[in-house]
Amino acid sequence: MNNGSILKSKIFNLTLICAFFLTIGAFPFNAFSQESKSEAGEKKFDPKETIMEHIADKHEWHMFGKSYIPLPVILYTDKGIENFSSANLQPAGHVYNGKYYNYMLVNNKIKVVDGNGNIDKAANKKVWDFSITQNVASMWMTGLLLLIVFLGVSSKYKKRVGKAPKGLQSFLEPLILFIRDDVALPNIGIKYAAYMPLLLTIFFFILINNIFGMIPFFPGGYNLTGNIAVTLTLAVIILVVVNFKANKYYWKHIFVPNPWWLFPIMIPVEVVSIFSKPIALMIRLFANITAGHIIVLSLVSLIFIFNSLWISPVSVVFVVFIDAIEVLVAFLQAYIFTMLASLFIGMAIEEHHHEVI
Amino acid sequence: MELVTPEVGLIFWTALSFFILLFILGKYAWKPILAAVAERENSIESALSKAEAVKEEMARLTSENEALLKQARAERDAILSEATKVKNQIISDAKDAAHKEGARQIEQARLEINNQKAIAMADVKNQVAALSLEIAEKVLRKQFEDSKKQDELVRDLLKDVKLS
Numbered sequence: 001m002n003n004g005s006i007l008k009s010k011i012f013n014l015t016l017i018c019a020f021f022l023t024i025g026a027f028p029f030n031a032f033s034q035e036s037k038s039e040a041g042e043k044k045f046d047p048k049e050t051i052m053e054h055i056a057d058k059h060e061w062h063m064f065g066k067s068y069i070p071l072p073v074i075l076y077t078d079k080g081i082e083n084f085s086s087a088n089l090q091p092a093g094h095v096y097n098g099k100y101y102n103y104m105l106v107n108n109k110i111k112v113v114d115g116n117g118n119i120d121k122a123a124n125k126k127v128w129d130f131s132i133t134q135n136v137a138s139m140w141m142t143g144l145l146l147l148i149v150f151l152g153v154s155s156k157y158k159k160r161v162g163k164a165p166k167g168l169q170s171f172l173e174p175l176i177l178f179i180r181d182d183v184a185l186p187n188i189g190i191k192y193a194a195y196m197p198l199l200l201t202i203f204f205f206i207l208i209n210n211i212f213g214m215i216p217f218f219p220g221g222y223n224l225t226g227n228i229a230v231t232l233t234l235a236v237i238i239l240v241v242v243n244f245k246a247n248k249y250y251w252k253h254i255f256v257p258n259p260w261w262l263f264p265i266m267i268p269v270e271v272v273s274i275f276s277k278p279i280a281l282m283i284r285l286f287a288n289i290t291a292g293h294i295i296v297l298s299l300v301s302l303i304f305i306f307n308s309l310w311i312s313p314v315s316v317v318f319v320v321f322i323d324a325i326e327v328l329v330a331f332l333q334a335y336i337f338t339m340l341a342s343l344f345i346g347m348a349i350e351e352h353h354h355e356v357i
Numbered sequence: 358m359e360l361v362t363p364e365v366g367l368i369f370w371t372a373l374s375f376f377i378l379l380f381i382l383g384k385y386a387w388k389p390i391l392a393a394v395a396e397r398e399n400s401i402e403s404a405l406s407k408a409e410a411v412k413e414e415m416a417r418l419t420s421e422n423e424a425l426l427k428q429a430r431a432e433r434d435a436i437l438s439e440a441t442k443v444k445n446q447i448i449s450d451a452k453d454a455a456h457k458e459g460a461r462q463i464e465q466a467r468l469e470i471n472n473q474k475a476i477a478m479a480d481v482k483n484q485v486a487a488l489s490l491e492i493a494e495k496v497l498r499k500q501f502e503d504s505k506k507q508d509e510l511v512r513d514l515l516k517d518v519k520l521s
Contacts, residue, residue: 055360057367074366107359130366139371143378150386157393162400176390196391197383205378229363233371290360 047301055223055293058108058134059086063218071137073110076128077101086131093117101127135230138222142208150204179203179338187342188349195345198241202234203338210289210330214323225333226289228282235282238341243274246348277344281337288333292326 060068070087079100088096089105096103101112101123110131112123149168156169165173184192184199209230212220224230254270299318303311501507 052360057364109359128365130369132370133367135367136370136374139374143374146378147381147386150382150390154386154389157390161393162397173390173394177394180391180394193391197379197387200387201375201379201382205375227363227367228361229365229367230371232363233368233375237372237375286361 045301045304045307047298047305050301051294051297053108054221054297055226055290056108057223057227059089059105059110059131061134061137061218062221069137071132071134073103073131074129075103075110076130078126134222135224135227138212138219139209139224139230141219142205142212142224146204146208175203176200183335183339184342187339188346191349192342195241195342198237199338199342202237202341203334206234206285206337207330207334210334211327213289213293214326214330223290223293225285226293228286231282231286234285234337235278238281238344239275239278241341242277242344242348245345247351249350249352250348277340281340285333285337288329292322292329295322296326 059071059073061071062068070085070090073082073084073086073089075082075098077100082098082100082103084096084098088094089103089110092105094104095113095117101120102115103110104113104117104119105111106119110127110129112120112127114120149172153169153172156166160166160169164170179200180192180196183203184196188195206225209224213223213225215221254274255267296319299315299322302315303309501510
């Protein structure tokens with residue numbers, strides 16, 4: 001056997017990777033263990049707290065290590081609008097004296113506190129947080145990216161009229177055609193064209209944020225599509241579109257069940273179904289993406305729970321495995337959300353020419 | 358519980374950003390892209406159907422050409438056979454004519470020959486008669502050189518003459 005074939009074989013690479021981790025575990029053992037010991041001495045590692053902190057929204061945009069980009073805090077209070085940089089709230093537990101109230105970060109949420117640092121519950125109800133959080137900033141970044149990419153692709157279509165797609169255009173065209181031919185057209189039917197912009201925007205918005213959320217460092221690492229507020233907004237948009245575009249057959253189906261004596265049962269059931277569909281959309285996307293983040297973070301946390309580098313090969317192998325699945329889930333959830341949205345729209349605008357009541 | 362409590366701020370910004378994104382992308386990206394794709398699909402479709410039509414036209418032309426060729430070939434064959442027939446006719450006609458002419462000429466020649474022969478015979482007869490007369494004259498002259506023989510002859514002749 002020649003050397004080339006050994007180097008190319010997958011088994012060789014796998015053993016190389018294992019060997020790499022084993023040597024890391026063997027040699028600089030002292031340096032790493034000392035560091036973790038000193039941290040453990042100060043505070044016991046709590047995986048739940050760490051994971052929840054990673055999943056939740058933040059008022060700073062974390063970059064590498066402890067460095068972060070401060071983001072603007074915008075508070076709508078009963079006395080007026082507060083506007084200051086989130087750097088004023090750092091380090092955690094520091095009380096910032098604003099124009100109208102005093103503020104402090106509690107679990108990454110801005111709370112109104114009195115002079116002694118106690119939470120003022122009555123005042124908190126009067127303050128609405130419209131801050132540009134990490135999620136909002138990331139959403140703007142990905143939105144900008146979407147604009148750059150798709151306006152670029154759009155101009156390419158103008159430049160290359162009637163020609164075969166090229167570059168990014170040829171990568172994105174199959175996705176666009178997939179949404180059109182396999183999602184919108186079969187589910188909505190002949191009137192699909194009017195809903196294409198909405199469906200495409202939702203698909204690419206969810207997809208790009210799913211993918212960026214998987215990048216473990218700046219500019220990714222946020223959890224936008226796994227945030228209930230975001231999925232709620234998207235689901236409400238679908239709810240509104242479905243019910244505003246619905247035709248008489250849809251409403252007849254809900255409010256005029258066929259045998260009249262089913263009225264008391266069917267009407268509440270159908271009314272619930274109006275809301276249960278978007279709620280299912282909301283929960284599905286939120287749960288899938290959040291669960292993915294939790295699994296990855298839990299596997300990484302194993303290293304810190306066992307407080308040993310020896311567990312890292314196991315952890316990394318599993319994280320890579322879960323990451324691969326999460327890439328699939330990123331596409332799948334974007335697809336499922338778009339598909340179900342178009343299905344609900346299709347059900348609402350479906351014509352029943354044959355139905356006689 | 359904090360995880361499933363939606364925050365008003367994020368809802369507001371998500372909705373705002375999403376609608377802006379939807380508006381800009383819808384107007385400047387999705388519409389032109391979908392239109393361009395649809396247009397290209399249509400052009401491909403029409404090109405394909407055109408190609409199909411051209412193919413059919415070609416097939417039709419080919420079959421037409423073949424038919425024409427066949428017809429031309431049949432016509433050529435007909436013309437050739439007609440020509441052969443005419444040729445044979447002409448040849449046989451010519452042969453007949455030649456035969457007739459030959460026969461006529463032969464006949465004429467024969468007649469001429471006969472004529473000439475008759476003329477020649479008449480001539481010969483005349484000559485023979487003249488010669489005979491001459492010979493007879495000469496013989497007679499010889500015989501009648503002496504007067505005794507003349508007298509004898511006259512007497513013979515007179516003997517023959519019977520007066521009736």
